[in-house]
Amino acid sequence: xxxxxxxxxxxxxLWVFHCxxxxxxxxxxxxxxxxxxxxxxERFGMKLVGSPRHADALLVTGPVTxxxxxxxRRIYAQVPDPKVVIVVxxxxxxxxxxxxxxxxxxxxxxxxxxxxxxxxxxxRPEAIIEGAAKAVLLLEKKREELLKAGxxx
Amino acid sequence: MARERxxxxxxxxxxxxxxxxxFSHIVAFVRAVxxxxxxxxxIRAQYIRSLVLELERIHSHILWAGVACYxxxxxxxxNLGMLLxxxxxxxxxxxxxxxxxxxxxxxxxVRRDLTPKAAAVVREMIAFYRREFETFLDVVTEDPIxxxxxxxxxxxxxxxxxxxxxxxPTARGSGLRVxxxxxxxxxxxxxxxxxxxxxxxxxxxxxxxxxxxFLVRVMEVIQSLDLLEKIVDGIPEGPITWEPKLxxxxxxLKAADGTGxxxxxxxxxxxxxxxxxTKGEDNLTWWKVRAPTYSNAVSWPLMFMNQEIADAPLIINxxxxxISCMERIxxxxxxxxxSEIVTKAQMMEKCREKTRRLMGA
Ligand code: SF4
Numbered sequence: 001x002x003x004x005x006x007x008x009x010x011x012x013x014l015w016v017f018h019c020x021x022x023x024x025x026x027x028x029x030x031x032x033x034x035x036x037x038x039x040x041x042e043r044f045g046m047k048l049v050g051s052p053r054h055a056d057a058l059l060v061t062g063p064v065t066x067x068x069x070x071x072x073r074r075i076y077a078q079v080p081d082p083k084v085v086i087v088v089x090x091x092x093x094x095x096x097x098x099x100x101x102x103x104x105x106x107x108x109x110x111x112x113x114x115x116x117x118x119x120x121x122x123x124r125p126e127a128i129i130e131g132a133a134k135a136v137l138l139l140e141k142k143r144e145e146l147l148k149a150g151x152x153x
Numbered sequence: 154m155a156r157e158r159x160x161x162x163x164x165x166x167x168x169x170x171x172x173x174x175x176f177s178h179i180v181a182f183v184r185a186v187x188x189x190x191x192x193x194x195x196i197r198a199q200y201i202r203s204l205v206l207e208l209e210r211i212h213s214h215i216l217w218a219g220v221a222c223y224x225x226x227x228x229x230x231x232n233l234g235m236l237l238x239x240x241x242x243x244x245x246x247x248x249x250x251x252x253x254x255x256x257x258x259x260x261x262x263v264r265r266d267l268t269p270k271a272a273a274v275v276r277e278m279i280a281f282y283r284r285e286f287e288t289f290l291d292v293v294t295e296d297p298i299x300x301x302x303x304x305x306x307x308x309x310x311x312x313x314x315x316x317x318x319x320x321x322p323t324a325r326g327s328g329l330r331v332x333x334x335x336x337x338x339x340x341x342x343x344x345x346x347x348x349x350x351x352x353x354x355x356x357x358x359x360x361x362x363x364x365x366x367f368l369v370r371v372m373e374v375i376q377s378l379d380l381l382e383k384i385v386d387g388i389p390e391g392p393i394t395w396e397p398k399l400x401x402x403x404x405x406l407k408a409a410d411g412t413g414x415x416x417x418x419x420x421x422x423x424x425x426x427x428x429x430x431t432k433g434e435d436n437l438t439w440w441k442v443r444a445p446t447y448s449n450a451v452s453w454p455l456m457f458m459n460q461e462i463a464d465a466p467l468i469i470n471x472x473x474x475x476i477s478c479m480e481r482i483x484x485x486x487x488x489x490x491x492s493e494i495v496t497k498a499q500m501m502e503k504c505r506e507k508t509r510r511l512m513g514a
Contacts, residue, residue: 026172026253029216033242033252036235097166101154122172122253 013045014136016086017055019075021106023062026122027089031059039125046132052078057135060114063091063098064106076112082142084135085114088128090121097121159435160186160260160406160428161399167426168254170442173216176209177419178426178442179258184339185428185440186260189413190406196341197391198262203341204275204384205249205257206417207377211282212241213420214370214377215289221367222293224467225302230292237282237289244278247271260402262394272385279378290371303364307456307468310361317452320445321422322373325351326366328359333418340417345383350376363467407435421445 020028034041035048049055052075064072076085085108090096092108108114115138118131154166167182168175180202187194194202219234242252248271249255257265293299309319314327324331332349334342350372352358352365359365396402410432416425422445429438456468 024169024172024175024254026169026175029172029253032216033235033239037232038236038239091169097169098154100157121169124252 014057015049015055016057016059017052018048018059021060021062021068021072022065027061030122030125034125034128041129055079056139057084057086059086060092060108061088063095063104064108064111065103066105069105069111072111082139082146084139086116086131086135087114088118090119093117156436172253173213174419175254176205177424181415181417181424181426183258183260184415185413185426189411189428189430190409192261192395194262195392196389198393199340200384200388201263201267207380208241208245210420211374211377212238214374218371233289240278240281244274247274261396266393275385279382282378303367304362306363308362309452309456313455318448319452320448322366322369323449325349325369327361328353333423345380419445
Protein backbone atom coordinates (compact mmCIF):
# COMPACT_ATOMS: atom_id res chain seq x y z
CA UNK A 1 0.00 0.00 0.00
CA UNK A 2 1.29 3.43 -0.84
CA UNK A 3 1.20 5.81 2.10
CA UNK A 4 0.32 8.70 -0.19
CA UNK A 5 -3.00 7.01 -0.96
CA UNK A 6 -3.96 7.45 2.65
CA UNK A 7 -4.01 11.18 2.39
CA UNK A 8 -5.96 11.08 -0.87
CA UNK A 9 -8.81 9.08 0.51
CA UNK A 10 -8.98 10.46 4.01
CA UNK A 11 -12.30 12.30 4.21
CA UNK A 12 -11.77 13.34 7.78
CA UNK A 13 -9.09 13.08 10.41
CA LEU A 14 -8.86 9.76 12.17
CA TRP A 15 -9.80 10.08 15.79
CA VAL A 16 -8.64 7.32 18.03
CA PHE A 17 -9.73 6.19 21.45
CA HIS A 18 -7.12 4.32 23.38
CA CYS A 19 -8.16 1.56 25.76
CA UNK A 20 -5.58 -0.07 27.99
CA UNK A 21 -6.91 -3.50 28.86
CA UNK A 22 -4.11 -4.51 31.20
CA UNK A 23 -0.95 -3.93 29.24
CA UNK A 24 2.52 -3.59 30.70
CA UNK A 25 2.70 0.07 29.67
CA UNK A 26 5.35 -0.56 27.05
CA UNK A 27 2.93 -0.15 24.18
CA UNK A 28 1.27 2.85 25.78
CA UNK A 29 4.63 4.57 26.03
CA UNK A 30 5.24 3.91 22.37
CA UNK A 31 1.83 5.36 21.55
CA UNK A 32 2.79 8.48 23.49
CA UNK A 33 6.04 8.53 21.51
CA UNK A 34 3.94 8.28 18.34
CA UNK A 35 1.98 11.42 19.13
CA UNK A 36 4.91 13.50 20.37
CA UNK A 37 7.28 15.56 18.21
CA UNK A 38 9.65 12.91 16.83
CA UNK A 39 6.98 10.81 15.14
CA UNK A 40 4.11 13.23 15.45
CA UNK A 41 1.14 11.36 14.09
CA GLU A 42 -0.98 14.44 14.68
CA ARG A 43 0.40 15.99 11.52
CA PHE A 44 -1.85 13.53 9.70
CA GLY A 45 -4.78 14.73 11.78
CA MET A 46 -4.87 11.62 13.92
CA LYS A 47 -5.35 12.29 17.54
CA LEU A 48 -6.35 10.60 20.73
CA VAL A 49 -9.77 11.58 22.01
CA GLY A 50 -11.18 11.35 25.48
CA SER A 51 -14.39 9.49 24.74
CA PRO A 52 -15.15 6.43 22.60
CA ARG A 53 -18.23 8.25 21.30
CA HIS A 54 -16.04 10.69 19.40
CA ALA A 55 -13.77 8.06 17.96
CA ASP A 56 -13.45 6.42 14.54
CA ALA A 57 -10.99 3.84 15.69
CA LEU A 58 -10.53 1.94 18.90
CA LEU A 59 -6.95 1.24 19.80
CA VAL A 60 -6.52 -1.57 22.30
CA THR A 61 -3.35 -2.51 24.14
CA GLY A 62 -2.95 -5.32 26.62
CA PRO A 63 -4.14 -8.90 26.87
CA VAL A 64 -7.60 -8.11 28.38
CA THR A 65 -7.80 -9.05 32.03
CA UNK A 66 -11.02 -10.52 33.40
CA UNK A 67 -11.83 -7.20 35.01
CA UNK A 68 -11.61 -5.37 31.68
CA UNK A 69 -13.66 -7.74 29.50
CA UNK A 70 -17.00 -6.18 30.16
CA UNK A 71 -15.62 -2.66 29.97
CA UNK A 72 -13.96 -3.36 26.66
CA ARG A 73 -17.26 -4.64 25.26
CA ARG A 74 -19.03 -1.53 26.47
CA ILE A 75 -16.39 0.77 25.02
CA TYR A 76 -16.60 -1.06 21.71
CA ALA A 77 -20.38 -0.66 21.66
CA GLN A 78 -20.06 3.08 22.18
CA VAL A 79 -17.84 3.73 19.17
CA PRO A 80 -20.11 4.85 16.30
CA ASP A 81 -20.13 2.92 13.01
CA PRO A 82 -18.15 2.68 10.81
CA LYS A 83 -15.39 1.77 13.20
CA VAL A 84 -12.12 -0.10 13.15
CA VAL A 85 -10.31 -1.82 15.97
CA ILE A 86 -6.53 -1.68 16.07
CA VAL A 87 -4.67 -3.95 18.44
CA VAL A 88 -1.23 -2.67 19.31
CA UNK A 89 1.24 -5.15 20.70
CA UNK A 90 1.72 -8.87 20.79
CA UNK A 91 -0.03 -9.36 24.09
CA UNK A 92 -3.30 -8.07 22.67
CA UNK A 93 -2.87 -10.19 19.57
CA UNK A 94 -1.94 -13.49 21.18
CA UNK A 95 -1.39 -13.14 24.92
CA UNK A 96 2.37 -12.93 24.46
CA UNK A 97 4.20 -13.43 27.76
CA UNK A 98 0.90 -13.43 29.63
CA UNK A 99 -0.31 -16.45 27.69
CA UNK A 100 -2.12 -18.98 29.90
CA UNK A 101 -2.46 -16.58 32.80
CA UNK A 102 -5.36 -17.33 35.13
CA UNK A 103 -6.60 -13.75 35.02
CA UNK A 104 -7.01 -13.31 31.28
CA UNK A 105 -10.06 -13.45 29.04
CA UNK A 106 -8.08 -12.23 26.07
CA UNK A 107 -6.53 -11.94 23.63
CA UNK A 108 -8.60 -9.08 22.30
CA UNK A 109 -10.17 -10.99 19.40
CA UNK A 110 -11.86 -13.31 21.87
CA UNK A 111 -13.97 -10.38 22.92
CA UNK A 112 -14.42 -7.93 20.08
CA UNK A 113 -13.71 -8.20 16.34
CA UNK A 114 -10.27 -6.86 15.42
CA UNK A 115 -9.36 -5.29 12.09
CA UNK A 116 -5.70 -4.42 12.32
CA UNK A 117 -2.97 -6.10 14.34
CA UNK A 118 0.28 -4.28 15.00
CA UNK A 119 2.87 -6.77 16.13
CA UNK A 120 5.87 -6.24 18.32
CA UNK A 121 6.47 -6.13 22.01
CA UNK A 122 6.21 -3.21 21.90
CA UNK A 123 5.94 -2.26 18.22
CA ARG A 124 8.00 0.65 17.00
CA PRO A 125 6.18 3.96 16.51
CA GLU A 126 6.64 3.56 12.76
CA ALA A 127 4.72 0.31 12.94
CA ILE A 128 1.93 1.97 14.88
CA ILE A 129 1.70 4.66 12.22
CA GLU A 130 1.52 1.99 9.54
CA GLY A 131 -1.24 0.28 11.48
CA ALA A 132 -3.16 3.53 11.66
CA ALA A 133 -2.73 3.96 7.90
CA LYS A 134 -4.14 0.49 7.29
CA ALA A 135 -7.02 1.33 9.57
CA VAL A 136 -7.85 4.38 7.48
CA LEU A 137 -8.15 2.25 4.34
CA LEU A 138 -10.35 -0.25 6.12
CA LEU A 139 -12.48 2.47 7.59
CA GLU A 140 -13.05 3.91 4.15
CA LYS A 141 -14.12 0.52 2.83
CA LYS A 142 -16.54 0.09 5.68
CA ARG A 143 -17.95 3.55 5.11
CA GLU A 144 -18.63 2.76 1.47
CA GLU A 145 -20.31 -0.51 2.37
CA LEU A 146 -22.54 1.27 4.83
CA LEU A 147 -23.44 3.91 2.25
CA LYS A 148 -24.29 1.21 -0.27
CA ALA A 149 -26.47 -0.47 2.29
CA GLY A 150 -28.47 2.73 2.50
CA UNK A 151 -27.03 4.53 5.50
CA UNK A 152 -27.30 8.27 5.41
CA UNK A 153 -24.21 10.45 5.74
CA MET B 154 1.96 -17.90 35.49
CA ALA B 155 5.57 -17.82 36.55
CA ARG B 156 5.38 -21.13 38.33
CA GLU B 157 4.93 -22.88 35.00
CA ARG B 158 8.14 -21.43 33.65
CA UNK B 159 11.82 -21.78 34.34
CA UNK B 160 13.82 -18.80 35.61
CA UNK B 161 15.16 -17.89 32.17
CA UNK B 162 11.64 -17.75 30.75
CA UNK B 163 10.42 -15.73 33.70
CA UNK B 164 12.96 -13.01 32.90
CA UNK B 165 10.79 -11.98 29.97
CA UNK B 166 7.72 -11.97 32.16
CA UNK B 167 9.49 -9.88 34.80
CA UNK B 168 10.45 -7.43 32.12
CA UNK B 169 6.81 -6.88 31.30
CA UNK B 170 5.75 -6.02 34.83
CA UNK B 171 6.29 -2.46 33.77
CA UNK B 172 7.07 -1.09 30.35
CA UNK B 173 8.94 1.88 31.73
CA UNK B 174 11.25 0.39 34.32
CA UNK B 175 11.52 -2.96 32.55
CA PHE B 176 15.23 -3.37 33.04
CA SER B 177 15.02 -2.59 36.76
CA HIS B 178 12.62 -5.48 37.18
CA ILE B 179 14.89 -7.81 35.22
CA VAL B 180 17.92 -6.87 37.26
CA ALA B 181 16.06 -7.26 40.54
CA PHE B 182 14.69 -10.64 39.47
CA VAL B 183 17.95 -11.92 38.07
CA ARG B 184 19.80 -10.81 41.20
CA ALA B 185 17.31 -12.72 43.30
CA VAL B 186 17.87 -15.86 41.23
CA UNK B 187 21.63 -15.39 41.37
CA UNK B 188 21.40 -14.95 45.11
CA UNK B 189 19.42 -18.16 45.47
CA UNK B 190 21.72 -20.15 43.19
CA UNK B 191 24.96 -18.48 44.38
CA UNK B 192 26.08 -17.32 40.97
CA UNK B 193 28.92 -14.84 40.51
CA UNK B 194 28.41 -12.17 37.87
CA UNK B 195 31.49 -10.99 35.93
CA ILE B 196 32.47 -7.36 36.56
CA ARG B 197 31.99 -6.31 32.95
CA ALA B 198 28.43 -7.59 33.02
CA GLN B 199 27.81 -5.64 36.22
CA TYR B 200 29.00 -2.47 34.52
CA ILE B 201 26.77 -3.05 31.52
CA ARG B 202 23.80 -3.61 33.81
CA SER B 203 24.49 -0.36 35.61
CA LEU B 204 24.82 1.36 32.26
CA VAL B 205 21.41 0.24 31.07
CA LEU B 206 19.88 1.00 34.47
CA GLU B 207 21.11 4.57 34.29
CA LEU B 208 19.90 5.00 30.71
CA GLU B 209 16.55 3.74 31.87
CA ARG B 210 16.52 6.18 34.76
CA ILE B 211 17.15 9.04 32.36
CA HIS B 212 14.29 8.09 30.06
CA SER B 213 11.91 7.43 32.92
CA HIS B 214 12.65 10.72 34.70
CA ILE B 215 12.40 12.79 31.54
CA LEU B 216 9.12 11.12 30.72
CA TRP B 217 7.87 11.83 34.22
CA ALA B 218 8.95 15.46 34.14
CA GLY B 219 7.18 15.87 30.82
CA VAL B 220 3.99 14.28 32.09
CA ALA B 221 4.04 16.43 35.22
CA CYS B 222 4.19 19.53 33.03
CA TYR B 223 1.39 18.15 30.92
CA UNK B 224 -0.73 17.65 34.03
CA UNK B 225 -0.78 21.32 34.84
CA UNK B 226 -1.32 22.30 31.24
CA UNK B 227 2.23 23.10 30.20
CA UNK B 228 2.06 21.18 26.95
CA UNK B 229 5.04 22.78 25.27
CA UNK B 230 7.31 21.58 28.07
CA UNK B 231 5.78 18.11 27.75
CA ASN B 232 6.58 18.00 24.07
CA LEU B 233 10.04 19.39 24.66
CA GLY B 234 10.66 16.68 27.22
CA MET B 235 9.43 13.96 24.90
CA LEU B 236 11.63 15.27 22.12
CA LEU B 237 14.66 15.21 24.40
CA UNK B 238 13.76 11.72 25.53
CA UNK B 239 13.96 10.33 22.00
CA UNK B 240 17.75 10.72 22.20
CA UNK B 241 18.13 8.26 25.05
CA UNK B 242 15.68 5.94 23.31
CA UNK B 243 17.97 6.00 20.27
CA UNK B 244 20.91 5.10 22.45
CA UNK B 245 19.03 2.25 24.10
CA UNK B 246 18.11 1.00 20.67
CA UNK B 247 21.69 1.18 19.46
CA UNK B 248 22.84 -0.66 22.57
CA UNK B 249 20.19 -3.33 22.93
CA UNK B 250 18.20 -3.44 19.72
CA UNK B 251 14.92 -2.49 21.36
CA UNK B 252 13.32 0.74 22.44
CA UNK B 253 11.29 -0.35 25.44
CA UNK B 254 11.71 -3.93 26.59
CA UNK B 255 15.39 -4.45 25.99
CA UNK B 256 15.78 -8.10 26.91
CA UNK B 257 19.49 -7.73 27.65
CA UNK B 258 19.64 -9.20 31.13
CA UNK B 259 20.07 -12.88 31.82
CA UNK B 260 20.94 -15.03 34.80
CA UNK B 261 24.68 -14.69 35.38
CA UNK B 262 25.31 -11.69 33.18
CA VAL B 263 24.02 -9.79 30.17
CA ARG B 264 23.26 -10.84 26.63
CA ARG B 265 24.78 -7.95 24.73
CA ASP B 266 28.24 -6.52 25.02
CA LEU B 267 29.08 -2.85 24.98
CA THR B 268 30.87 -2.46 21.66
CA PRO B 269 33.21 0.51 21.09
CA LYS B 270 30.64 1.85 18.63
CA ALA B 271 27.88 1.72 21.23
CA ALA B 272 30.18 3.37 23.78
CA ALA B 273 30.74 6.19 21.32
CA VAL B 274 26.98 6.60 20.95
CA VAL B 275 26.60 6.81 24.73
CA ARG B 276 29.34 9.44 24.93
CA GLU B 277 27.71 11.43 22.20
CA MET B 278 24.41 11.27 24.10
CA ILE B 279 26.06 12.52 27.29
CA ALA B 280 27.42 15.52 25.40
CA PHE B 281 24.02 16.11 23.81
CA TYR B 282 22.18 16.16 27.13
CA ARG B 283 24.79 18.34 28.79
CA ARG B 284 24.11 20.81 25.99
CA GLU B 285 20.36 20.55 25.62
CA PHE B 286 18.96 19.49 28.97
CA GLU B 287 19.66 22.89 30.51
CA THR B 288 16.96 24.40 28.31
CA PHE B 289 14.37 22.08 29.74
CA LEU B 290 15.59 22.76 33.25
CA ASP B 291 15.35 26.52 32.75
CA VAL B 292 11.98 26.31 31.09
CA VAL B 293 10.49 24.47 34.02
CA THR B 294 12.36 25.38 37.17
CA GLU B 295 12.66 29.08 36.40
CA ASP B 296 9.10 29.49 35.21
CA PRO B 297 7.09 31.42 37.83
CA ILE B 298 3.83 29.68 36.98
CA UNK B 299 5.34 26.21 37.12
CA UNK B 300 6.90 27.12 40.43
CA UNK B 301 3.63 28.48 41.77
CA UNK B 302 1.88 25.26 40.81
CA UNK B 303 4.43 23.03 42.51
CA UNK B 304 5.68 24.95 45.55
CA UNK B 305 3.99 24.00 48.83
CA UNK B 306 1.73 21.54 47.07
CA UNK B 307 1.48 17.98 48.34
CA UNK B 308 3.89 18.44 51.23
CA UNK B 309 5.36 15.34 52.85
CA UNK B 310 7.50 16.05 55.89
CA UNK B 311 10.70 14.03 56.40
CA UNK B 312 9.23 12.44 59.56
CA UNK B 313 6.13 11.31 57.69
CA UNK B 314 8.24 10.06 54.82
CA UNK B 315 10.03 7.78 57.28
CA UNK B 316 6.86 6.68 59.08
CA UNK B 317 5.00 5.88 55.89
CA UNK B 318 7.95 4.21 54.16
CA UNK B 319 8.30 6.53 51.21
CA UNK B 320 10.94 5.35 48.79
CA UNK B 321 13.17 6.65 46.04
CA PRO B 322 12.67 10.16 44.73
CA THR B 323 9.57 10.60 46.90
CA ALA B 324 11.66 10.18 50.05
CA ARG B 325 14.57 12.14 48.64
CA GLY B 326 12.18 14.97 47.79
CA SER B 327 11.46 15.16 51.52
CA GLY B 328 15.16 15.57 52.18
CA LEU B 329 16.05 12.03 53.26
CA ARG B 330 19.38 10.79 52.04
CA VAL B 331 18.22 7.37 51.00
CA UNK B 332 19.33 5.75 47.81
CA UNK B 333 20.14 2.08 47.52
CA UNK B 334 22.90 2.91 45.11
CA UNK B 335 24.49 4.76 48.02
CA UNK B 336 23.44 2.80 51.10
CA UNK B 337 23.87 -0.73 49.76
CA UNK B 338 25.59 -0.53 46.40
CA UNK B 339 24.87 -3.31 43.95
CA UNK B 340 26.32 -4.08 40.51
CA UNK B 341 28.94 -1.48 39.61
CA UNK B 342 27.63 1.27 41.89
CA UNK B 343 30.16 0.47 44.58
CA UNK B 344 32.89 1.77 42.26
CA UNK B 345 30.96 4.81 41.14
CA UNK B 346 30.35 6.59 44.43
CA UNK B 347 26.72 7.63 44.10
CA UNK B 348 25.51 10.43 46.36
CA UNK B 349 21.79 10.69 47.00
CA UNK B 350 20.26 13.76 45.36
CA UNK B 351 18.35 15.85 47.91
CA UNK B 352 16.80 19.28 47.44
CA UNK B 353 18.67 20.96 50.31
CA UNK B 354 21.90 20.61 48.36
CA UNK B 355 20.50 22.75 45.57
CA UNK B 356 18.07 25.19 47.12
CA UNK B 357 19.33 25.17 50.68
CA UNK B 358 16.05 24.10 52.25
CA UNK B 359 13.57 21.25 52.17
CA UNK B 360 9.88 21.74 51.54
CA UNK B 361 9.03 18.15 50.69
CA UNK B 362 6.56 19.39 48.07
CA UNK B 363 5.98 18.54 44.43
CA UNK B 364 8.61 21.05 43.37
CA UNK B 365 11.25 19.30 45.44
CA UNK B 366 10.35 15.94 43.99
CA PHE B 367 10.55 17.49 40.55
CA LEU B 368 13.94 18.95 41.31
CA VAL B 369 15.24 15.65 42.64
CA ARG B 370 14.27 13.87 39.45
CA VAL B 371 15.77 16.37 37.03
CA MET B 372 18.93 16.56 39.08
CA GLU B 373 19.11 12.77 39.01
CA VAL B 374 19.12 12.90 35.24
CA ILE B 375 22.21 15.07 35.42
CA GLN B 376 23.71 12.75 38.04
CA SER B 377 23.02 9.78 35.77
CA LEU B 378 24.96 11.47 32.99
CA ASP B 379 28.02 11.66 35.25
CA LEU B 380 27.55 8.03 36.26
CA LEU B 381 27.27 6.99 32.63
CA GLU B 382 30.49 8.76 31.85
CA LYS B 383 32.24 6.97 34.71
CA ILE B 384 30.84 3.64 33.57
CA VAL B 385 31.91 4.05 29.96
CA ASP B 386 35.37 5.19 31.04
CA GLY B 387 35.88 2.59 33.72
CA ILE B 388 34.36 -0.54 32.20
CA PRO B 389 36.84 -3.42 32.56
CA GLU B 390 37.48 -6.07 29.93
CA GLY B 391 36.26 -9.59 30.51
CA PRO B 392 33.44 -12.03 29.88
CA ILE B 393 29.86 -10.78 29.96
CA THR B 394 28.23 -13.92 31.31
CA TRP B 395 29.02 -16.38 33.98
CA GLU B 396 28.15 -19.23 31.64
CA PRO B 397 27.28 -18.61 28.00
CA LYS B 398 25.65 -22.03 27.43
CA LEU B 399 22.00 -21.87 28.35
CA UNK B 400 21.49 -25.58 29.12
CA UNK B 401 24.32 -25.42 31.65
CA UNK B 402 22.78 -22.38 33.34
CA UNK B 403 19.42 -24.14 33.50
CA UNK B 404 21.01 -27.28 34.91
CA UNK B 405 22.70 -25.35 37.69
CA LEU B 406 19.47 -23.50 38.46
CA LYS B 407 17.71 -26.84 38.68
CA ALA B 408 20.28 -28.04 41.17
CA ALA B 409 20.00 -24.88 43.26
CA ASP B 410 17.96 -24.76 46.40
CA GLY B 411 17.08 -21.73 48.48
CA THR B 412 15.60 -18.27 48.65
CA GLY B 413 17.18 -15.27 47.03
CA UNK B 414 16.65 -11.54 47.29
CA UNK B 415 17.21 -8.83 44.78
CA UNK B 416 16.71 -5.22 45.81
CA UNK B 417 17.65 -2.35 43.56
CA UNK B 418 16.96 1.33 43.17
CA UNK B 419 14.49 1.59 40.29
CA UNK B 420 13.62 5.05 38.92
CA UNK B 421 10.66 5.21 41.34
CA UNK B 422 12.23 3.69 44.46
CA UNK B 423 13.27 0.32 45.79
CA UNK B 424 12.20 -2.61 43.71
CA UNK B 425 12.31 -5.90 45.59
CA UNK B 426 12.11 -9.40 44.14
CA UNK B 427 12.26 -12.56 46.21
CA UNK B 428 12.58 -15.93 44.57
CA UNK B 429 12.51 -19.47 45.90
CA UNK B 430 14.17 -22.27 43.95
CA THR B 431 13.77 -25.90 44.90
CA LYS B 432 16.30 -28.60 44.12
CA GLY B 433 15.22 -30.85 41.26
CA GLU B 434 12.53 -28.47 40.01
CA ASP B 435 12.84 -26.74 36.65
CA ASN B 436 10.47 -23.97 37.56
CA LEU B 437 10.29 -21.34 40.24
CA THR B 438 8.68 -22.42 43.48
CA TRP B 439 7.49 -18.95 44.24
CA TRP B 440 8.27 -15.38 43.35
CA LYS B 441 7.28 -12.19 45.09
CA VAL B 442 7.61 -8.70 43.72
CA ARG B 443 7.24 -5.46 45.55
CA ALA B 444 7.29 -2.47 43.24
CA PRO B 445 7.99 0.97 44.77
CA THR B 446 4.53 2.39 44.11
CA TYR B 447 3.04 0.07 46.77
CA SER B 448 5.00 1.93 49.39
CA ASN B 449 4.79 5.38 47.91
CA ALA B 450 1.03 5.35 47.42
CA VAL B 451 0.59 5.07 51.19
CA SER B 452 1.76 8.62 51.64
CA TRP B 453 -0.83 10.10 49.26
CA PRO B 454 -3.45 10.79 51.96
CA LEU B 455 -0.91 12.91 53.84
CA MET B 456 -0.04 14.86 50.74
CA PHE B 457 -3.69 15.45 49.94
CA MET B 458 -4.46 17.00 53.31
CA ASN B 459 -5.69 20.58 52.99
CA GLN B 460 -5.08 20.73 49.25
CA GLU B 461 -7.26 21.80 46.37
CA ILE B 462 -8.81 19.21 44.09
CA ALA B 463 -7.14 21.03 41.23
CA ASP B 464 -3.83 19.96 42.67
CA ALA B 465 -4.79 16.32 43.10
CA PRO B 466 -3.61 15.10 39.67
CA LEU B 467 -0.27 16.77 40.22
CA ILE B 468 0.13 15.24 43.66
CA ILE B 469 -0.82 11.82 42.36
CA ASN B 470 1.68 12.26 39.61
CA UNK B 471 4.43 13.45 41.89
CA UNK B 472 5.26 9.98 43.19
CA UNK B 473 5.36 8.75 39.59
CA UNK B 474 2.81 6.01 40.14
CA UNK B 475 2.46 2.89 38.04
CA ILE B 476 -1.30 2.63 37.96
CA SER B 477 -3.84 3.27 35.31
CA CYS B 478 -7.32 2.75 36.67
CA MET B 479 -7.32 4.70 39.91
CA GLU B 480 -7.69 8.16 38.50
CA ARG B 481 -10.98 9.22 40.01
CA ILE B 482 -11.92 10.53 43.39
CA UNK B 483 -14.92 10.71 45.65
CA UNK B 484 -15.62 14.18 46.96
CA UNK B 485 -17.69 14.21 50.06
CA UNK B 486 -18.97 17.14 52.02
CA UNK B 487 -19.88 15.90 55.45
CA UNK B 488 -21.77 19.01 56.49
CA UNK B 489 -24.39 18.73 53.78
CA UNK B 490 -24.05 14.98 53.36
CA UNK B 491 -23.27 15.17 49.68
CA SER B 492 -20.86 13.08 47.71
CA GLU B 493 -19.92 13.12 44.08
CA ILE B 494 -17.47 11.34 41.85
CA VAL B 495 -14.95 13.43 40.01
CA THR B 496 -13.51 11.66 37.02
CA LYS B 497 -9.99 11.91 35.70
CA ALA B 498 -11.04 14.18 32.82
CA GLN B 499 -12.81 16.66 35.09
CA MET B 500 -9.90 16.60 37.45
CA MET B 501 -7.40 17.30 34.68
CA GLU B 502 -9.57 20.16 33.48
CA LYS B 503 -9.62 21.64 36.99
CA CYS B 504 -5.88 21.28 37.23
CA ARG B 505 -5.34 23.09 33.94
CA GLU B 506 -7.85 25.75 34.83
CA LYS B 507 -5.82 26.65 37.87
CA THR B 508 -2.77 27.28 35.69
CA ARG B 509 -4.84 29.54 33.45
CA ARG B 510 -6.08 31.35 36.53
CA LEU B 511 -2.54 31.88 37.74
CA MET B 512 -1.48 33.11 34.33
CA GLY B 513 -4.33 35.57 34.23
CA ALA B 514 -3.57 36.86 37.69
S1 SF4 C 1 2.83 -6.16 23.67
FE1 SF4 C 1 4.56 -6.29 25.04
S2 SF4 C 1 5.14 -4.15 25.40
FE2 SF4 C 1 3.10 -4.14 24.58
S3 SF4 C 1 1.75 -4.07 26.35
FE3 SF4 C 1 2.02 -6.22 25.73
S4 SF4 C 1 3.68 -7.00 26.96
FE4 SF4 C 1 3.76 -4.76 27.05
